[in-house]
Amino acid sequence: MRVGIIGATGYGGAELLRLLNQHPHVQEVVLYTSSKEGMNIQESYPHVSNIYNQTLKSIDVTSIKDEVDTVFLATPPGVSAEWSGQIAEAGCRVIDLSGDLRLQNPEVYEKWYKREAAPLALINDAVYGLPEWNRESIQKAQIISNPGCYPTATLLGLAPLVKNKLIDVDSIIIDAKSGTSGAGRSPSAITHFSEMNENFKIYQINQHKHIPEIEQNLHQWDEQVQSITFQPHLVPMVRGIMATIYAKANQQISETELRDLYKEAYRNEYFVRIRPEGAYPATKEVYGSNYCDIGLTYDERTGRITVVSVIDNVVKGASGQAIQNFNLIHGFEEDTGLTLVPMYP
Numbered sequence: 001m002r003v004g005i006i007g008a009t010g011y012g013g014a015e016l017l018r019l020l021n022q023h024p025h026v027q028e029v030v031l032y033t034s035s036k037e038g039m040n041i042q043e044s045y046p047h048v049s050n051i052y053n054q055t056l057k058s059i060d061v062t063s064i065k066d067e068v069d070t071v072f073l074a075t076p077p078g079v080s081a082e083w084s085g086q087i088a089e090a091g092c093r094v095i096d097l098s099g100d101l102r103l104q105n106p107e108v109y110e111k112w113y114k115r116e117a118a119p120l121a122l123i124n125d126a127v128y129g130l131p132e133w134n135r136e137s138i139q140k141a142q143i144i145s146n147p148g149c150y151p152t153a154t155l156l157g158l159a160p161l162v163k164n165k166l167i168d169v170d171s172i173i174i175d176a177k178s179g180t181s182g183a184g185r186s187p188s189a190i191t192h193f194s195e196m197n198e199n200f201k202i203y204q205i206n207q208h209k210h211i212p213e214i215e216q217n218l219h220q221w222d223e224q225v226q227s228i229t230f231q232p233h234l235v236p237m238v239r240g241i242m243a244t245i246y247a248k249a250n251q252q253i254s255e256t257e258l259r260d261l262y263k264e265a266y267r268n269e270y271f272v273r274i275r276p277e278g279a280y281p282a283t284k285e286v287y288g289s290n291y292c293d294i295g296l297t298y299d300e301r302t303g304r305i306t307v308v309s310v311i312d313n314v315v316k317g318a319s320g321q322a323i324q325n326f327n328l329i330h331g332f333e334e335d336t337g338l339t340l341v342p343m344y345p
Contacts, residue, residue, distance in 0.1 A: 001025050001330065004068035004092075006032045006059060006083065009044040011181050012074035012097050015319035017041075017052060023323065023337030025330070030067050032057050034079050059083060065090035070330070072322055073097060076184070081118035084143055088125070093329055094143045095322045101126035101145035102213050112209045128217070129325040131334065132269050133159055144325045149317025150176050150210040150232060153243040155217055156272060156292045157309030160265040161247060162221045167305060169222060171248035174214070174230040179237040179283070182313045190234065201234045208232050239314055240283030245307040255298045258305065262296060270335050271316065271324070281310040288312060288343040290320035290335075312342075 003020065007013045008031040020026050031041055033056040041056065042049050057063070061083075064071060070093040073080045080100040088094045103109040104124075106117035117123070127141035128134055130152065138144060147155070154174050161167045180191045189195060190203060211230050218225040259277060266272040273293045275281055281293035295308045311317050320338055327336050 001070065002028045002030065002068045003326075004030045004032055004064060004071040006034065006071060006073045006079065007075035007097075008041055008056065009033070009036060009039070010074055010076075010185050011314055012318045012322075013072075014045050014048075015314045016072055016074060016322065017045075017048060019315075019319055019323050019337060021051060025332055025336065028068075030054070030057065032059050032064065032071075034059055034075065034083075061086045061090050065092055068092060070095065070326060072319075072326075074319070074322075077113055078115060081116075081122070085119065085122040085125075088142050093141075093326075095129070095146055095325055095329075096126070096144065097146045097318055097322055099148060099209060099213070101143065102128065102148065103216060108212050108216075112207075112212050129321065130155060130217070131321070131324050131328060132156060132266065132272060135328060138325055138328045139331075141329060144322075144329065146318065146322045146325065148210045148213055149178070149182055149241055149311070149313035150174075150208070150230070150243065151213045151217065152317050152321060153241045153292065153309045153311045154214050154230070154245065157243055157245050157294055157307040158218065158247075159221065160262050161305065161307070162218050162225065163265075164261065165222060166249060166251065166253065166261075167247040168250050169218075169225045169247075171246070171304075172218075172225075172228045173246040174228060174243055175233075175246070176230065176241060176243040177233045177235045178241045178313055179239045180234060181238050182241070182317070183234070196234065196236050199236060202231060203234060205231060237283070239287055239312050241311050241313045241317060242281075242283055243307075243309045245309065247305050247307075249298065249303050249305050253298060255296075258296060258298050262294060266294075271338075280308045283310050283312075284342075284344060286310055286312050286316070286342050288315065289340045290316045290324065290338045291342065292316055315340075
């Protein structure tokens with residue numbers, strides 16, 4: 001396969017390069033840009049020296065369709081809305097890592113993203129790329145909308161409870177923490193070293209753009225879900241997300257039954273690992289990998305279920321999941337190129 005990346009100078013694009021380099025079915029990676037034409041990728045990322053020696057090309061649909069079979073868009077919001085439809089119409093498969101195509105209602109997108117939405121026809125053509133719960137639709141898709149990092153950790157953590165209607169949906173609270181790479185490569189006051197080192201911040205309170213994405217998917221699983229409480233935090237580390245999820249059980253259930261439910265739900269899912277009783281995952285335990293590790297408990301005193309879900313936000317939360325979707329749409333084994341042991345320590 002020949003694949004293209006639009007947006008290779010961002011963290012998502014750099015991670016795609018790292019992972020695709022070892023993919024046995026990828027023969028060539030071609031790099032495109034919407035703003036940095038003529039730059040050699042090694043100028044932006046010296047760590048790929050002697051591995052990728054490429055100059056970034058401008059986006060030209062006519063050239064792209066002759067050069068690659070699949071295009072990854074690792075771009076800020078707005079770029080995919082402009083280019084995904086044209087590239088797909090030219091015959092390439094498209095995997096969009098931005099949020100442009102995730103929300104089905106354009107008005108909701110414009111409210112939360114503060115920009116014009118993609119054309120409705122393009123949004124309707126895109127398939128939400130959460131493989132563990134949408135595999136059959138992904139396999140037939142021309143355009144994949146790759147999930148956000150917070151939604152990936154949250155939805156994988158909540159799905160068995162919501163799908164089996166085991167919780168009071170009005171009680172859902174997600175307390176999520178992320179490393180600073182989740183904010184992207186462009187520096188900002190909230191993420192630069194002197195602001196973030198030895199610090200711990202809550203941000204975008206009740207305003208994070210991943211809130212409607214989480215709500216949309218939970219509502220599809222259970223129409224009673226209307227809104228959730230989600231609060232993100234930044235912690236002084238580079239990679240990782242921990243979503244600690246709280247919800248009130250609506251019936252008596254033992255912790256053993258709860259864990260058995262999760263084990264059965266993810267029995268055939270290579271990238272979801274359920275921890276044994278009394279064990280809870282840490283972000284370092286999935287670092288650099290495509291795994292989502294989940295621990296859970298039930299407090300009989302309060303009747304509340306706690307789920308702890310961790311991922312590497314740049315891999316399972318972005319580029320790794322994109323390659324997982326790439327494997328599905330091309331009929332490869334789903335874990336191809338992704339059987340990475342997490343880096344530890």
